[in-house]
Amino acid sequence: MKIHFWLLGAAILHAAATLAQRDIPANPVKPTPQQLQYQQQELIGFLHFGVNTFSDSEWGTGKEDPRSFNPTKLDARQWVQAAKTAGMKTLIITAKHHDGFCLWPSKYTEHSVKNSPWKNGKGDVVRELADACREGGIKLGIYLSPWDMHEPKYGTSEYNQFYLNQLRELLTTYGPIAELWMDGAKGENAKNMEYDFEAYRALIRQLQPNAVIFSDVGPGVRWIGNERGFAGETCWSTINTEGMAPGKADSKYLNTGDPKGDEWIPGECDVSIRPGWFYHPKEDSRVKTPQQLVDIYYKSVGRNGTLLLNLPPDPNGLLHENDISALRGMREILNETFKSNGAIKKLAKASSQWAGFDTQRLTDGNADTYWAAKEGETSATLELNLGRPTTFDRIALQEPVRLGQRVSAFRVEAEQNGAWQEVAKGTTIGYKRLLRLDAPVTAQRIRIIVEQANNTVALSEIGLYKASEREGKPLAEKK
Ligand code: FUL
Ligand code: CA
Secondary structure (H helix, E strand, O other): HHHHHHHHHHHHHHHHHHHHOOOOOOOOOOOHHHHHHHHHOOOEEEEEOOHHHHOOOOOOOOOOOHHHHHOOOOOHHHHHHHHHHHOOOOOEEEOOOOOOEOOOOOOOOOOOOHOOOOOHHHHHHHHHHHHHHHOOOOEEEEEEOOOOOOOOOOOHHHHHHHHHHHHHHHHHHHOOOOOOOOOOOOOOOOOOOOOOOHHHHHHHHOOOOOOOEEOOEEOOOOOOOOOOOOOOOOOOEEEEEOOOOOEEOHHHHHHOOOOOOEEEEEEEEEEEEEOOOOOHHHHHHHHHHHHHHHHHHHHOEEEEEEEEEEOOOOOOOOOHHHHHHHHHHHHHHHHHHEEEEEEEOOOOEOOOOOOOOOOHHOOOOOOOOEOOOOOOOOOEEEEEEEEEEEEEEEEEOOHHHHOOOOEEEEEEEEEEEEEEEEEEEOOOOOOOOOEEEEEEEEEEEEEEEEEEEEEOOOEEEEEEEEEOOOOOOOOOOOO
């Protein structure tokens, strides 16, 4: 009997080894498994909620009366439902914004839900969201503002301990936290305060090793340098953080990243669905349209970023119907555009190939599998035969970023009446690059020409799509 078990064990090991992904050598700078998962989410929701919601303001004062907080119809399941409709995979809530009011009953301050009339002071917004997220199958993230206008310790070294205490509460009470958001913002007249970011990071790593840490300069995820949700046309997931700190970073640099960066810190594109971050009734008519949201999607996710889209609950504790219908519209358009990939399972010829990484992997619909050029080839041409004339105006390209980010220049050509015509070009690709053509192109053969890369060229997916009629034209991008 024993010998049979042994044989069975060996057979299982062998099968596992065959299934396990073999990779070509990676770049020295590459994502952690958590960062990779983080980026694959593409869409994340932000919830700005707190005393500002009740005072109709963007930045509070720290002097708000906790009794002003009373969201009598609060329903975190409605938030989660809306986020899921949009395709978001995580919801990040302002557990504490700059005004210092805490949405959970922190034992380190009186300035919280426990002194509000909501649920007679027994409520906990973070708990309600954590439960709703778990139930809905999405992840929870926490925004904890370092700047705190209420806490008297702010400005002294004791505040660092206070912040660590609050972090510990949040990181040990609500289950897994996917992302921890440390805002670099601080008012001009705020007290001087030397944050002990090293200690904050160490505690997060200790208590929630799988959480990605956002700050302007990472270490898990970086700010994209603007609040419009736009990554740079060129966008590297690598930067050098030397000489920079949260609140003291070069926003242009963050926007494009740095091909020479020695740390992997991908960009997150934060933007609100309304002009403000918090809910204001006068902005009910200024919710971004589905077309605007889709345009932002192209400029964030389509440029190797993640999109962190803010949805502010109103004083009832609910998302407004205008916001929900805009989200639904955005999702419908994206689903329609990306419904059918004209390149799927189509055959490609490559200028060269690394044994075992053949071109079928470019069109198998699986972003984990990839084609690679022959070792050391930093440029390559791929020719795709679509089998019949195919019309498209959107192109999607992906790199297997678990190997690091490589491509820095590429172009796409389509065969038109027997001649190759350039239809699109770009610099970086990264996790995902989406290109919008001015007009639809009909072709049977197309070429992807990677002109330059920092290591052997590898691509995981090529997609060709025809945009939904509802998309409209790309919107002008003010700098
Ligand atoms: C900024 C803050 O000052 C805003 O109020 C908002 O929270 C935004 C996401 O970050 O820095
Ligand atoms: Ca693939």
